[in-house]
Amino acid sequence: MIVGIAKEIKNNEYRVACTPNGVKEFVKRGHTVLVEKDAGIGSGFSNEEYIAQGAEIVETAEELYKRSEFIYKVKEILEEEYKYLREDLIVFTYIHSNAHREQTDKFLESKAIGIAYEDVYDRNGGFPLLKPMSEIAGKGGFIAALNFSQSIHGGNGLMLARVHGVRTPEITIIGAGNAGLGAAELAAAFGNKVTILDVNTDNLEHAKHILPPNVELLYSDEQNLINCLKRTDVLMNCILWPKWRTDHLVSREMLKLIKPNSLIVDVSCDDNGAIETSRSTSHDDPVYVEEGITHYVVDNIPAAFPQTSTYSLCNATLPFALQIADKGVKQALIDNKYLRRGLTSYEGQLTLEETGKKQDRPYISPEKALGMED
Template sequence: MKIGTPKEIKNNENRVGLTPAGVSALVKQGHIVYIQEGAGVNSGFSDELYLKVGATLLPSIEEVYAASDMIVKVKEPIEPEYRLIKKDQLLFTYFHFASNAGLTKAMIDSGAVCLAYETVEKADRSLPLLIPMSEVAGRMSIQEGAKYLERPNGGKGILLGGVPGVKPAKVLVLGGGVVGTQAAWMAAGLGADVTLADISLPRLRYLSDVLPKNVKTLVSSEYVIAEEVKTADLVIGAVLVTGAKAPHLVTADMLSTMQKGAVMVDVAIDQGGCFETSRPTTHNDPIYTIDGVVHYCVANIPGAVPYTSTLALTNATLPYAIQLANLGWEKACEASEELRKGLNIVKGEIVYPAVREAFLG
């Protein structure tokens, strides 16, 4: 199969879909791999490294799309890429369709096969291609939140862990999945006063056992969230409904009850955001303020640490990419329930239930 990895062109997206190690594995299986020149540089992988393992370098994104049967990338195609996608071409990447009507229509019109990292699902309902980036984003949400709590960055000027004689910051984490757990670990490690809210009592029991003792757990409800945000210095939105739009847990009305200079980090922004006042931002312009509350809603948080993120992501995606290349997408999805659940749009038809419901009801 002819496999292509273009350079990501989304704002400050520095990751790359295939590492030299991944190219090497695919070439050894007999496949041709096209890499756009410079695609891996921001992740620490030079063109020379790709050439050494058998990649064919192409100078432009247009040539990569034109030459390839399968595209392996990181983020969803953006508007300049729409016209490059061919009928029957397989795209293997993150899509997050439910929150992006324009992308969904473009992919339907393209006639391509869209297999989304975020909905590949194991029998235990875990999401193996979302987990590594959720781990990075969860940890980074605290790193970024702590930064924007600093007064010069618009925050209230509180140190996350406090110091002897001064109370630490209060951190509220909404969601006890991978993102929320990693965020709670990081915040607790810095010495913050952490509260983690989730709707699953069994999950909260587990987290109470494994998380540090400065993490308290709460059963989540609208009332509980409304009360907790009043005193929170940092709120992390970490809720995921697989393939669907995220629910709005913090409403616009709640903002007026929050402290001025508090910070909200919406890690669910790829799926529409779990704060009613969220809108996507970029690493170039990451924050905005409403009612005195700082919003950080960067849609590709892991793109800021591309070396770590690329290695973590491709460790997970490569085995699936090899399956797709060796068997073709139809046979691979017949053989693998995990991959079959990754199919979102196939040749003009929405096939993933949550995406279909989002647009067709």
């Protein structure tokens, strides 16, 4: 199979889907790998390093998409890339189809095959291709909180650390998953009073064993959340809100409970999701103010740490990408039910239930699309 490694064009996106060592794995199996010129520069990989592992460097995105059968990338297909989608082209990346209706339209119109990292799951019900980026996003979200709490960046001037003789700041984290644990690890290490809220008691039990005693673990009910909102200095949202839900965990009205000039860091970046007032921002323009509360809702936090992120992401996605290349996409999807869950579009049909519900459009199961059921 001809595999194309695309150069990301999203604002301030420096990651690349595949490391030179990853390219070597494709080449060893007899596949051809095309790498768009300078695709790895932002992550510290030169064109020469890819060539040394058997890749061919192509000059333009147009050439890459035209020659490739399988596009392996990091971020969703952007408007400038819509023209490259075509029938039988396989795209394996973070797609977030529910949040990008026009992108979904283009996948369906072109009949391209889209497989979304964020919807692939494992035997434990987890999301293995989200996990490595979630940890980095959680930690990066707390680093952002440190930055945007500073007065020189428009914050309230509170140092998010334990300082003798001064009130210790309080950090509230919604969700004890990978992002929440990553955020809590750093926030606690700085000496803050940290509270994690979650409805999953197993997650809270796990957090108890790996986090220090200055992390309070609370069941996430309405009263506990309200109590936390009243006292918190930073609220970090680290839960994925179901895509079809129209209600919110933290409504606009509830923001009035938070101290003025405090900070919300929405790591999950579900627009109008768990946090009603959240809307995605970029590294160039990362914050805005709603109801007197500063919001940081950058939707690609790991891109700020591309060397770490690229290695971590490639380690997670490469085994699935190799299955697609080795077996062909249809057989790989039939053989691997976990990969199949990530199928978003197939030959002009929407195959992701959540997007169908969110966008109120028809969808079918991946199994039906693949001919596995009548």
